[in-house]
Amino acid sequence: MNSPSPDVAAPTASAEPATPRALPSGLAAFLVFYSSGAVLVLETAALRLVGPYVGVTLQVTSSVIGIALAAIAYGAWAGGWLADKRNPRTLLAPALVLSGIATAITLPAVRYAGEVLKGDTASAILLLVAVAVFAPAMLLSAVTPLVVKLQLADLRRTGQVVGRLSGIGTLGAVTATLVTGFVLVAALPSTVILFGLAASLGITGIALGVYLHRQDRATLPGPARVKAALAVLGLVGAGLTMVAPNPCDVETAYHxxxxxxxxxxxxxxxxxxxxxxxxxxxxxxxxxxxxxxxxxxxxxxxxxxxxxxxxxxxxxxxxxxxxxxxxxxxxxxxxxxxxxxxxxxxxxxxxxxxxxxxxxxxxxxxxxxxxxxxxxxxxxxxxxxxxxxxxxxxxxxxxxxxxxxxxxxxxxxxxxxxxxxxxxxxxxxxxxxxxxxxxxxxxxxxxxxxxxxxxxxxxxxxxxxxxxxxxxxxxxxxxxxxxxxxxxxxxxxxxxxxxxxxxxxxxxxxxxxxxxx
Missing domain, CATH: 3.40.50.150 (Vaccinia Virus protein VP39)
Known part of the structure; x- marks a missing residue:
């Protein structure tokens, strides 16, 4: 029997896992800007979605803002917790794809739930707004802490990295709010806005998954499964939308x-x-x-x-x-x-x-x-x-x-x-x-x-x-x-x-x- 050479160190079970590689700076900035902006597109569109069922009042507007902020808070907390438990590079693409699926399902979900929750009671407003906003906004809000975790390779630059990405995320939210309010809502129905956003999120998630898979083939799941999940659930969402009750003949900028x-x-x-x-x-x-x-x-x-x-x-x-x-x-x-x-x-x-x-x-x-x-x-x-x-x-x-x-x-x-x-x-x-x-x-x-x-x-x-x-x-x-x-x-x-x-x-x-x- 051959014994190990004394000059070669044997691997031990206690060896530290390799630190995940940081994303390219431009890609990290794009993901934070894009995901933060997508949350505000959802928030603005939610007012139009729930209006036919619970009205457009101060209470409804306050509920949309409050539920969106709650989703952002829970998403940031969950994203940070997961970033410490797993390699964030394996989570970014699924987070975007799942948020796209959740966005696609939002429209039929609101239309079905709205028929049940019609009225101006506080419980009806909060429940319907939660259906419209919470899940996709929470998934999107998990992206920023995942990206931040990846970029913190040098602890001496922690403040710079966190501050820069936080500022970029805020700029994304501001940009999306203005573009949605001044352009998208005036030009497009909510159906087009939401499905356009869902498709954009899905495509971005798949593209990111392919990119990261090529870089980290040994650790990242293949994108084929992500594509299949998106296709199946996207078709389900589209099918539900086709049969969901539509209260509008025409969707104007306000009604x-x-x-x-x-x-x-x-x-x-x-x-x-x-x-x-x-x-x-x-x-x-x-x-x-x-x-x-x-x-x-x-x-x-x-x-x-x-x-x-x-x-x-x-x-x-x-x-x-x-x-x-x-x-x-x-x-x-x-x-x-x-x-x-x-x-x-x-x-x-x-x-x-x-x-x-x-x-x-x-x-x-x-x-x-x-x-x-x-x-x-x-x-x-x-x-x-x-x-x-x-x-x-x-x-x-x-x-x-x-x-x-x-x-x-x-x-x-x-x-x-x-x-x-x-x-x-x-x-x-x-x-x-x-x-x-x-x-x-x-x-x-x-x-x-x-x-x-x-x-x-x-x-x-x-x-x-x-x-x-x-x-x-x-x-x-x-x-x-x-x-x-x-x-x-x-x-x-x-x-x-x-x-x-x-x-x-x-x-x-x-x-x-x-x-x-």
Whole structure:
């Protein structure tokens, strides 16, 4: 038997494993930038995904931010823990591929879960947002600590390496936020954004796996298995998406929109935004006002100016353009100027709701607050406030400063009407009446009696002017509708408002006032 040569040292079981090789500096920076950016694309897209089911409110936005931050925290912790347990080079490609798969499955998962979790309760919002964001964001957030671990070969440069990669990750998040908000959301549906991101993550993961496998053939798993897993699960995700319920006909920059034909009225069309009824239009009869609050607006217009007398009207919010069409039909020559934030809704209205721009209708796409500030003083007879984000008046359109600017635009003797939705205990409508009354001398409120009694949520219509309101004529016009409705003014309105908060640009907690709990 031959014995080992005394000059050759035998390997021992206690030998230290080789330190994993660092990634090329450029590749490390790319992975951190890309994975951090992908998390913010998911976060922004999540608001659009969950909106049709739970609305787009401050609570939903806060939930998306909070769940995304939780996913980032858990992902960073898990990635750091795994980096100390295993060779990070073996984990990077699977993390990207799995995050791509999780992203692809997000869309059908949200659509199925959304049908079950519809509503505005805190539990429904948090659960649906978690379905939309948590898994892919957590997987993506594990990438940065894996990369950092690989780059820390020289402990004397720890601060430099960690600081540089942390900064690159933040830049990736900032870049993705801006590109998604300014470009992607405006140009592409959520389906395309998510599947594009999923495909990009999968391709990047596979390419990285091939690259690292060629460098570390003895330690890294073959990319064939990764490809197979991606293909199978990607096909499953795509298949689920094809059969998942889709609440949108058109996805605009702000809304999931759908137009439905009224089964009881062939020419009737209902516009749904984020699955909530928003507007009703009769293509054959623009004088038909289906919803009670639109009939109230029509009643105010009818008593302030005789039928046939043209008006200079300003509309804050377009939606289905029901009221501009009514004014044009009943008062030929009326100049309707509409401020609509969502250009996609304008296009939808032109395609399906009979909207035609011309001498009697001009639409300005943009924020109503900004456009109102540009209007000439004493330039409009009739101003209609009917702007909503889901079922909520945007807070910056509900403040005293906004009411003051509207009062500036309204001519002497002109009228401002504002549509508001509120629910028991009616804190928001009380505050909004107090806010409008802080600027206009004469204010009245139109609402269903049971809503004023706090028995249910409803639309409310605030009517305001610096001139005395034609209340008797308005009461008679409302009674002609043969539907119970209350008209509060004077002391009755003062008693209803009580000591409600006047909303200002500095403090306008609209979402909190609307909370029913």
């Amino acid at each position: 999931c929109a759908r137009v439905e034909t009224d089964p009881g009225r062939e020419s009737g069309r209902t516009l749904l935004l984020n699955s909530a009824q928003h507007s009703y239009v009769d293509l054959a009869d623009p004088t038909h006002l289906e919803y009670a609050y639109t009939r109230w607006i029509g009643a105010v217009a009818d008593v302030m100016a005789p039928e046939g007398q043209r008006l200079d009207a300003l509309h804050l919010g377009g939606g289905g353009f029901t009221v501009p069409r009514y004014l044009t039909a009943t008062r030929p020559g009326t100049d309707n100027l509409v401020f609509e934030l969502d250009g996609g809704l304008v296009a939808l209205g032109e395609q399906h709701l009979g909207v035609r721009q011309g001498p009697d209708l001009e639409v300005m796409v943009g924020d109503a607050r900004l456009w109102t500030a540009r209007q000439a003083t004493d330039s409009r007879d009739f101003v209609v406030g009917d702007a909503f984000g889901h079922l909520v008046v945007p807070w910056h359109l509900a403040t005293r400063e906004m009411a003051a600017d509207i009062r500036r635009v309204v001519r002497p003797g002109g009228v401002y009407v504002q549509n508001v939705i509120d629910y028991p205990p009616l804190r928001f409508i009380r505050s909004e009446v107090a806010t409008v009354a802080a600027e206009f001398r004469h204010v009245a409120l139109v609402a269903p009696p049971e809503a004023l009694a706090g028995e249910r949520g409803a639309n409310f219509l605030i009517v305001a002017s610096d001139a005395p309101l034609p209340l008797a004529a308005l009461r008679a016009r409302l009674d002609a509708d043969n539907e119970p409705v209350s008209l509060l003014s004077g002391g009755d309105l003062t008693d209803f408002v009580g000591d409600a908060l006047v909303l200002t640009d500095d403090y306008a907690p609209v979402d909190q006032l609307l909370a029913t709990a």
